[in-house]
Amino acid sequence: MVKAYTQEYTYKHPWERVTSASWKKFADPENKRTLSHILEVDTLNHKLDPSTGKLYTTRAITVHSPGPWFVRKIVRQDVCHCVESTVVDAKTRSMQLTTNNISLEKFIEVEEKIRYDPHPENPDGWTICRQETSIRIKPLSALASMAEKVEQRCAERFVQNSAKGREVMERICKYLEAESKGLARS
């Protein structure tokens, strides 16, 4: 049983700024209050391919209290580790992030994919973000009997959190915009 949903969002900022914001998303203390479910983000490795202009990055993301309370009660763990793999192609201007949980994997599999591309209607000014999340309760796990409910509740939480994520992204984009104007003026 898989619960999947997609979201689409347009940032009225150029791709370069939006993807820069994406890297800053978890770093600022201001954002830590909004994104309080994110406890820790660490870069595990990264590789730059100078011939193609592709940047590969792997990060560890530690998330607090994944899912609803009754899930936490069953899995007896309130911290979940995820691995995020990012590929940025500077030539074609695309950024793709894929995040999977590596803890609680016996109970649940969550995969989140985010893509940032130049918006077809305004490739130099806007950025389109496509997000796809799938949630799958493992059959035969302690959660299987209530899989549908768990998936539903997890999905609701993901929607809430991605709204918070967008709010933070918008804020950073505005900041970067102001910063670039400031630099341009001086």
Place this chain on the structure above:
Amino acid sequence: MGILTDSQNKRSPSSSSTSPCANLRAAYHNCFSRWYSEKFVKGQWDKEECVSEWQKYKACLSQHLEDKQLSRFLEAEGPVSSTIEVASSRTTKTDDAPTGSSQ
């Protein structure tokens, strides 16, 4: 409230295993961020920067990262591994489930 300032006023120290690396992480991240937005996206992707920041941060992580699955990713990177003390206990993880109350 500066977005670029270091996280000195970080509250709610939900201390995790990698918290001791917070300063090195911030140093690396600030450097990376600047390189990304000022060079990489502008076509200057021929040279990697922030190498010494990364080496220090990574050395700290390899000391403090407790989760075995995560440290695998850290060790996966090739060329600089000689500078890192790889944890001697390379336990091959068996399929035990300490939290699995079901089976």
